[in-house]
Amino acid sequence: MHVLNKVRHLLALAALISVATPNWLWADELTLTRAEALALQHNPAMAAVTKNAEAMAAIPSQAGSLPDPTLSLNVMNLPVDTFSTTQEAMTQLQLGVTQAIPFPGKLELKAAAAEHMAAAALNNQQEFRLVLLRNIRIHWWNLTYLNKALSITRQNQSLLRNLVRIAETKYKTGKGLQQDVLLAQLELSKLLEQELKLGAAQNSQRAELNALMGRAASDDIVLADTARGTFAVTDTTALKRWAREHRPMLLAMHDKTLAADSMVALAQKDYYPDFKMGAVYGIRSGTNPATRQTRADLASLMLSMTLPLYTDSKQDRAVDQRMAEKARAEFSWLDAVNQVDAQIDSAAADLRIARSRLSLFEQGILPQARQTTASMLAGYQVNKVDFLNLVRAQLSEFNTDIQYWQQVSLAHQAEARLAAAAGKEHLQ
Numbered sequence: 310m311h312v313l314n315k316v317r318h319l320l321a322l323a324a325l326i327s328v329a330t331p332n333w334l335w336a337d338e339l340t341l342t343r344a345e346a347l348a349l350q351h352n353p354a355m356a357a358v359t360k361n362a363e364a365m366a367a368i369p370s371q372a373g374s375l376p377d378p379t380l381s382l383n384v385m386n387l388p389v390d391t392f393s394t395t396q397e398a399m400t401q402l403q404l405g406v407t408q409a410i411p412f413p414g415k416l417e418l419k420a421a422a423a424e425h426m427a428a429a430a431l432n433n434q435q436e437f438r439l440v441l442l443r444n445i446r447i448h449w450w451n452l453t454y455l456n457k458a459l460s461i462t463r464q465n466q467s468l469l470r471n472l473v474r475i476a477e478t479k480y481k482t483g484k485g486l487q488q489d490v491l492l493a494q495l496e497l498s499k500l501l502e503q504e505l506k507l508g509a510a511q512n513s514q515r516a517e518l519n520a521l522m523g524r525a526a527s528d529d530i531v532l533a534d535t536a537r538g539t540f541a542v543t544d545t546t547a548l549k550r551w552a553r554e555h556r557p558m559l560l561a562m563h564d565k566t567l568a569a570d571s572m573v574a575l576a577q578k579d580y581y582p583d584f585k586m587g588a589v590y591g592i593r594s595g596t597n598p599a600t601r602q603t604r605a606d607l608a609s610l611m612l613s614m615t616l617p618l619y620t621d622s623k624q625d626r627a628v629d630q631r632m633a634e635k636a637r638a639e640f641s642w643l644d645a646v647n648q649v650d651a652q653i654d655s656a657a658a659d660l661r662i663a664r665s666r667l668s669l670f671e672q673g674i675l676p677q678a679r680q681t682t683a684s685m686l687a688g689y690q691v692n693k694v695d696f697l698n699l700v701r702a703q704l705s706e707f708n709t710d711i712q713y714w715q716q717v718s719l720a721h722q723a724e725a726r727l728a729a730a731a732g733k734e735h736l737q
Contacts, residue, residue: 338533351523365430373420381405395595405589418575425568432561446725454718455511465707541736548731556732569635587611656727663720678709
């Protein structure tokens with residue numbers, strides 16, 4: 310039993326050293342704040358949506374501008390027998406400019422629709438930012454839990470190896486049973502299998518976290534040790550109200566509704582004609598035979614317009630299309646509001662359950678597990694508790710520690726999902 314107590318003291322000392330070690334000794338440790346910064350800076354998808362927002366912001370000024378004028382260079386009435394520019398009076402070299410002019414109000418509506426779509430793209434960028442931060446936090450806390458679980462499992466393995474040695478020693482001296490040795494070896498094998506499963510899950514989470522930070526999936530990650538943390542008290546009614554006013558996804562969908570409204574008005578404007586104005590200057594060569602004077606140049610002015618004659622098959626259908634698109638945008642917004650409310654309720658419920666479980670662990674399960682192990686150990690030392698119960702008590706304590714950190718991870722993940730659902734970077 311002296312060996313067993315020594316092992317427990319060494320494990321406790323190792324945990325104390327880990328907590329007391331200053332952060333500056335671990336320069337390569339990854340904190341959650343650092344992981345978030347790396348993701349925002351290097352995530353390729355984040356860069357893509359940012360560039361998309363920049364591209365959309367360049368469209369409104371284009372949509373609101375007049376079409377480029379047309380410059381024309383023409384040769385009119387050139388005789389094909391001589392190709393002379395002086396033979397015929399109407400032969401002329403023409404220089405013309407033509408400008409298309411949409412019906413008043415059309416350009417403004419096109420620009421307004423493009424501005425709303427640009428605002429939607431910017432809100433989509435902010436939405437992606439929230440989702441990226443949420444995913445970083447989820448994977449970071451998953452990896453934190455797996456690291457804790459692996460550390461606890463390895464500590465348990467070390468303790469069980471010592472229990473195996475103790476059981477073997479007692480068996481050889483005739484004071485123990487062979488079944489105690491076999492039991493300890495079996496539990497040790499189970500822990501080795503558990504370590505393999507946890508290691509595989511750890512590699513998967515590490516790869517996911519690296520990908521979010523824009524790094525190679527195989528890059529090593531050393532997480533900074535973290536405490537349990539505190540959790541915000543949530544008011545789902547207030548969060549839903551905030552989400553309606555600030556959630557970027559909902560704002561983007563509202564912008565798309567406004568854009569659709571502008572497109573409806575633009576389709577209604579198509580019942581009116583568009584115009585085209587032009588001016589042509591004709592240069593003539595040679596002299597007038599009657600007056601023997603140089604032929605005068607000619608100037609022409611033009612005005613044309615479209616005739617919306619096929620309204621039944623064109624303009625009417627365009628208005629119907631735009632009205633349907635506007636209705637679709639409005640229904641999509643309502644559906645998104647309902648989904649956001651469901652996300653907030655779900656994440657808030659998960660957070661409340663995780664907080665309650667953590668309180669139960671801290672105030673009841675963890676102390677009881679440790680007291681049970683200590684009691685079993687004391688009883689085993691005076692041969693009042695058999696080896697099987699001691700091992701089970703020890704394993705139960707370690708499993709309780711693992712479950713505790715799993716609840717810590719789940720609580721932080723629920724908090725991350727709740728913040729993103731409400732359209733906030735942080736709840737507190």
